[in-house]
Amino acid sequence: MTAPIPRDIPDLPALPRTSPHLLPSAVPARAVVPLARRPVAAAYRLVLALLAAGAVLIEILAGSPGRVLSYFAIQSAVLLAVVMLASARRAWLARHPVPGALTAATLLYVGMAALVHHLLLADATPRFSMTDGSAGPTWLEPLAAHTLYTVLPVATLLDLLLLSPPARTHLRQAATWLLYPLAYLAFSLARGELLPGSPARYLYPFLDVVRHGYRNVLANALLLGLAFYALAVLIVALDHVRPDPVRHRPKTGFRLQPPVG
Template identity: 30%
Template sequence: MTMRTAARTWFGLTALVVLAGLVTQIAVTSQATEGHFTTVAGRVANVFCFFTIQSNIIVMVTCALLALNPERPSTALRVFRLAGLLGIAITGVVYHTVLSNLYELHGGAAVADFLLHTMSPLLTITGWLVFGPRGGIEYRVIGLAALFPIVWLVFTLARGPFVDFYPYPFVDVRIHGYVVVIFNCVIVAVLFLVLALGARALDRVLVRRTAPV
């Protein structure tokens, strides 16, 4: 198996794992009878308001495109690839350090949780480390990728008072107030920036190591 074939296989597998997790999560949510949203449409629509879900969707789409062609040079793909990579890394870190013990899940909910919070981050990060693509993390790409968490935070805080719902405790203004929530958002933003700069530095090292002598 060539490196290109291995890369396409890995990206395709990652996209399929995320798709399975998303389908399972939507099925479980649509069948739930308890929770803040009382209609199926409301519950399913709310699923797509979670940072975890949006990060996984970006990962799924970019990995599917890379499975078709691992050498895509598009700036747009580089931006979304980085946004998905960093978003899913933050998802894994925050979930396993802060959120994992908040709920006890069973059945399909536990399966979706494992696929979207554990398998997806592991496959995505490993795939980037091994297969790249390399050499595309420029400062302009970082700036454009950073729009993803910024837009999500603005949308979440603007939507919260209208639906009386916040997807994560650390952005719940009803519990913490705006000062604490904004501070929490700054921490997330700093984490995103640190990870982005770290990814850029590591990418440059990996480019030098794989460059022909």
């Protein structure tokens, strides 16, 4: 036996509403948007990694490997090659991109190396060179220098603007990116103290303690550090104001947030 269905069903009380609109949920984009292969980005980054590796190889063959690998521009190019190679692999295999802080820091280092070269070293007397010109394909060195100081910074910036999702960096990370330049300063000064008789005792003329003294060298380093930080802040700001070139966000009930890192 079943109970008879009543003719009139009493009205149920309305549920209280605390907001006239549904509150968005802070769900990361990776939770609702499937990852896809990006062959164009993978090919571009692979070419960029090969350019960086080729420029470093030419500089090494044209001079002393130990001396060449000690320069900030060379170390930045090696880091760029590794990061771009890893990023190309992830784009090809439809995996999560490398952390945004790492790619932004790489752009900062190659960009700052380029600015220092064009503003302080390109017209220096005597002519600045990372090699001694005693061995290797010296006729390729100008091509390698052009790649290091012009092609790589511009190409890395284009990768950030056109092939990377935005808003993956934070202003608080800008200070941590300066740890490597600070460590390099300590390395450069210690190298100069340990090689008193070497003609390449100090790698950069503005860090030459014998010529300028520690006071002026540290003042130069402070100015460069401020320039490093200003460029880092500019990169973070650019990362947050630019549009998303990777994909359009679908209309869902969630508020999509890009992956942090």
